[in-house]
Amino acid sequence: ETGVTQSPTHLIKTRGQQVTLRCSSQSGHNTVSWYQQALGQGPQFIFQYYREEENGRGNFPPRFSGLQFPNYSSELNVNALELDDSALYLCASSLPGGTTYEQYFGPGTRLTVT
């Protein structure tokens, strides 16, 4: 069974640029969630995708957007980057339904905005 993978591992961008981060979900998992983890903080929920539709969203502006593909992989896009967007971006996959519904995280993409 393949776990959650993310690419790239590290990324450096300049303020105002746009970035795309990618995530491949764990085998059989059809729901993908994205989180932002600033240094010294817990992860914060950005949004969740299920069946290629945004299923829920946290307190993040519209310049954070996403996609989910038929193979359940996902992208996170951030436009007009700001210095505060520097963080570890985590993708988590899960299989909805049942009583043992858990989220499994990938290793993250570390984004630095200068």
Next chain:
Amino acid sequence: QKEVEQDPGPLSVPEGAIVSLNCTYSNSAFQYFMWYRQYSRKGPELLMYTYSSGNKEDGRFTAQVDKSSKYISLFIRDSQPSDSATYLCAMSQYSGGGADGLTFGKGTHLIIQP
């Protein structure tokens, strides 16, 4: 007041000691409670998953939930240097996060001294 409060530490204990990690929360709608372990520059790894109040044991780990006090705990018995990591509590109204995602504490940095 933040929704989930967790002492960031660091918490330093000698090898073999019993470790107690705690979180308090304010949202009485939370029903699902999780503990994640995160090593430096890695994604969070799910340790324990509990529904509603009660205890759950898995090897050296015991999770406790007291919904009446809005207080959750993780106990680690016979602690090992390899347990040194940041421990994040997370909670949700829905199994696996649902449309609102998981709400995390800041994490407690645990150091087990050999």
